[in-house]
Amino acid sequence: MMKRAIGLTGLLAGALAMASCDAIMTGGDGAIELDIPEVEAGDISEETMKDITRTLSSDEFEGRMPGTEGEELTVALLTERFEAAGLQPGNGDSWVQEVPLVEITGKNFAPLTITDGETDLVYDFGSEWVGVTYQEEARTQLANSDMVFVGYGINAPERGWNDYEGVDVAGKTVVILVNDPDYETEGLEGKFNGRAMTFYGRWTYKYEEAARQGAAAAIIVHDTEPASYGWNVVESSWSGPQAYPQYGDNPPPRTTMNGWVQKDVAREILAAAGQDLDELSAAAKTEGFEAVDLGLKASTSFENDMRTFTSQNVIGVLPGSEAPEEYVIHTAHWDHLGRCTRAPDGDDICNGAVDNATGTAALVALAEAHAKAGAPRRSLVFLAVTAEESGLLGAYYYASNPVFPLDQTVGGINMDAFQVAGPAKDVTVVGPGKSQLDAFMSAALEADGRTATPNPSPEAGYYYRSDHFAFAKQGVPMLYINGGQDLVEGGTEAGKAVADDYRANRYHGPKDEFNEDWDWSGVMSDLQLFYRIGRMMAMSTSWPNWNEGDEFRATRDESCATSDAGC
Incomplete structure (x- = not known):
């Protein structure tokens, strides 16, 4: 497979400082470089995305509230689809990690x-x-x-x-x-x-x-x-x-x-x-x-x-071919709000189709595509976490009780609520400039002919509001990328209208429901980007770090300094 060394200083605003990990290389001119392989596009199934999103957001699942029958149905579906995709159980012989909660x-x-x-x-x-x-x-x-x-x-x-x-x-x-x-x-x-x-x-x-x-x-x-x-x-x-x-x-x-x-x-x-x-x-x-x-x-x-109860994270793994004890992680939360305030028509099920049946479906679709392409150098982990809506609890529990050691986890991608309004020229990067994973993202964007737009509301701190944050706090570099703002049809004005409409009329309400008329082309473009990033990381020899001065850099450096097997 063709590889290239990407100079970090030429990719993003601001110099990215050298990490302490051995696989990061320095060019002859002193520029810091990463080993970023070129990868082919993945064979990602739109039918998988539609089928799983439709099923997870059906009334039968009652809004996927942790600790309910909706959770049991969700865990059973994900276990079945992870296994069919070609993954192995991620927690020893088990597909789940129990998460003890108190309400x-x-x-x-x-x-x-x-x-x-x-x-x-x-x-x-x-x-x-x-x-x-x-x-x-x-x-x-x-x-x-x-x-x-x-x-x-x-x-x-x-x-x-x-x-x-x-x-x-x-x-x-x-x-x-x-x-x-x-x-x-x-x-x-x-x-x-x-x-x-x-x-x-x-x-x-x-x-x-x-x-x-x-x-x-x-x-x-x-x-x-x-x-x-x-x-x-x-x-x-x-x-x-x-x-x-x-x-x-x-x-x-x-x-x-x-x-x-x-x-x-x-x-x-x-x-x-x-x-x-x-x-x-x-x-x-x-x-x-x-x-x-x-x-x-x-x-x-x-x-x-x-009230005490036990919920479950669902974990599948595609073992690496050369470095199986080095891990690249994909996360998405499977849970939603269950039953909630009634809509005028009496509907009280918060189905969570966009948030986050789409992201959960993406875990399965990406797992299928990576398995079809064959095992990459490093292992790929697909983690569907519980209780995100209660405060990232499933992600926090995993990050505090990792199945795969965090100092052997290279980095990851979080997927939360895909835009279903057609293709965009860009993607929205939440928390740009935080880590050297930006170089992998830039290479994937270049391969797909797309651009990155910073989050338009940096003051809102969205980087600290989804599951990747639990890993970041423990030092693991994580990317959080949302759908673009510049739609192919209608530009930024149309993109803003879509976002505003969802936030006002569907977000965390009973009308976040599956629609057979959705345009999935934008979702599939975003998935192709995530596939490239994940596979580049899994084929690389580099251990990207947080940028110098980032609040999570010291935690990662300390973790790496005490590691014999990882970064």
Whole structure:
């Protein structure tokens, strides 16, 4: 098979730094290069895509909610189709990895009460604040917890930033701003990548860091622009049943409560402490910001109903011909929301046809195509994960309990919700410039005659919102590519109209249903791109890394430094 060495500096904006892995080569002019093979187009079945998407999104599967009969049907279908595609069971002799989950439903919420010892501020659950617990306790109580404003709640040594420096928040309630310190920057240059949100801007990080610091509670100030969604999304997402991994005997640090407050509520609370929200927010954007003791105490309580159950990730593998213990991974989530708020016509099944029956079907279609082409040099893993809609739980569980060692996992591609509106001239790259996998993507785009368009809303942090993120946190380089914005018929205006229509009328609702009139040509073009990228990675000898300065680089370097068999 023909191979070529691709110079990274000539492919993407910004120099990509040399990784510590042996297979990355340096050219004679000093340019860093990767071994990127040329691969033929794959024989990918459109009928497979249609058949599996149609079946998974049928009413019989009842929205594929984990822990229901819909899950049993889904796992059975994927097991059957993975085996028929020519894969082998991915977990020893089993096609599944069990994922233990707990569902916690808060109830009987007391108000959030803030006091300075003389005057009480009282806020109602839902309309003014929301809160949940990650602890498996029948009752959650926060009692007279001292409050500290910690800016953006970031501790990033590699960026010279620590909002917790010099302050002890053990047992206290920290108040945190959403997003990154430089989210208002017009461009993408800055200590936290300017307009583009980093991991440090996501609520998941902020709660985790608060727990590591020993905080009893963490409360994020909601602001629609930097959050990229309104309070209605917060209220609906953070009330009702919440699913989490069962942590077992050695859980990670957890707060007693995590929550959000409306911006006007935060403004009133800070005013009671003699502080101004706008002034503190401006100060928090500057290096050397120091946390502020508010001289206030926070209290609330609520009860919890708990249900434990086991869900399943489905795993198939195509063993490599020369390096079977080196792995390239493909991920997609099989789950959806089950039954949900009724549509006007009475339909209450969230079928999840686009999100993500299409991505799940793509795992099978790609597995078939790779098996037809013959085993590549490295092993290909096809992982259908559970509970993405509950917070990437299946992906997190696998990444924390990997069947195939992560230091032997070269990298991967995540597939979530394919566009079914016809072909596009481009693809949308979520999180461009993060890793040396961009070079593989660029080579595949060139082979297919297409272009890459950066995500038009970098401030929304979409890279940190799908299953690949669980692997990225553990250091594994991952690509996340969506359908294009520039449609062959209608251009970017038509592409925006399609995206807006889906978001407004079908996304996470009962009308995300299979349509026999869908135009699959764009989906098949995107699949061809994913096939090339996956096969290039599987035929390569290189171990691509995160770019120098990326938040996941240090984790990968540490993993590689202790590995004897992988990177």
